[in-house]
Amino acid sequence: MQAPLNPSSDTPSPADPATASRIRIVLVGTQHPGNIGSAARAIKTMGLSRLVLVAPQKFPHNEADMMAAGADDVLAAAVEVDALADAVADCRLVLGCTARSRRVQLRELDPRTAAASARVEAEAGGEVALVFGRERTGLENAELQLCHAAVHIPANPDYSSLNLAAAVQVLAYEVRMALLGAATVAATTAPMADAAPHAELEGFFAQLADTLDAIDFHKGRTPDSAMRKLRRLFVRTGLDSQEIRLLRGVLADAQRMARLAGRDAG
Structure with a gap:
């Protein structure tokens, strides 16, 4: 008779809800309401719940509700503000998801390292924001200046265009894995929980x-x-x-x- 499987250290530990609650997803200037709904669905599947919308072009909207597909609670609780500075005012770590840019020189992180840094900061009690820009133009230079680091998804260089909701899903998944303790990449910075808002x-x-x-x-x-x-x-x-x-x-x-x-x- 085969011995029962022993729950080993390979099994991820449950994510701490308090830590997850300190991590918010911020969408800036979203043009298509369906992307807002899809993003809400993407983060809920990964155990996140906080969505902040900066000057969305169309919200609330039926298409957002339809694409949320069960994440209506995330949409209902979404916070809407006029400017990115308002969305991240209380944050101690702000990570801007963007394509590589020579115009704004920010420290660059891959999604896994960014997620590990977000976990470390949130575990230490700091508020964390993962910021995503407009579908066609991304984050403006002035908005990137509000970020502590840039996150770049290493997509296929021959076809690197990612849908907004897909980019949110990638980062939300990495955050989920970091919160479960399955991430093996250490954060690149010490927690900044004592840092000023x-x-x-x-x-x-x-x-x-x-x-x-x-x-x-x-x-x-x-x-x-x-x-x-x-x-x-x-x-x-x-x-x-x-x-x-x-x-x-x-x-x-x-x-x-x-x-x-x-x-x-x-």
């Missing part, structure tokens, strides 16, 4: 840009390149709220001195 970081970047203008840092050159490099530098550090308050205090003093210098020169 995204909204605080963006407030710092806005003040930094104003300060650089006030002290004439750019000397007539376009500020875009310098700000992109500075954003990457500070994003990598995982600043916490106290550190941001300290830096903003330094910037405030620099702005005050610039105003005094301007008055003295006048």
Whole structure:
């Protein structure tokens, strides 16, 4: 008589619902409502439930309901906002799913590594967003600047066009495997659960840009390149709220001195 199978370590452990609940899927500027419904179905099959829609062109819509095919609860609970910054304001890890781009230099992750990083961050209590762009044009440069890293699906280079819902399914599957403990690729970063929420970081970047203008840092050159490099530098550090308050205090003093210098020169 054959011995019963022993449940070994090869059997994935159940995913922690609390960890999964900290991971959201964000769709930006979706043009076809059917893709919203298909994306809702894709994430529900993988144990995720949070869907955020940034300025969808048509929602609510019958086609979204039809393509959800049983994921009506995900659609009903979907949050709709006007801008990506609003969708990720409380997040400590934001991953933008995009084709490779030379215009915006972000650290690139494959889906499995991205999912492992998302799991590590969510397990540590941080909010995580996986962001997907428009069907035809993807994420704009300004939207990619809000992301900590880019996720690139290594599709067939001769035919690399992925439907939006298919891309969501790929990432949701990798997240599922990571949450089940079956992923073997380690996260590339330590958890950033102590890092400041995204909204605080963006407030710092806005003040930094104003300060650089006030002290004439750019000397007539376009500020875009310098700000992109500075954003990457500070994003990598995982600043916490106290550190941001300290830096903003330094910037405030620099702005005050610039105003005094301007008055003295006048």
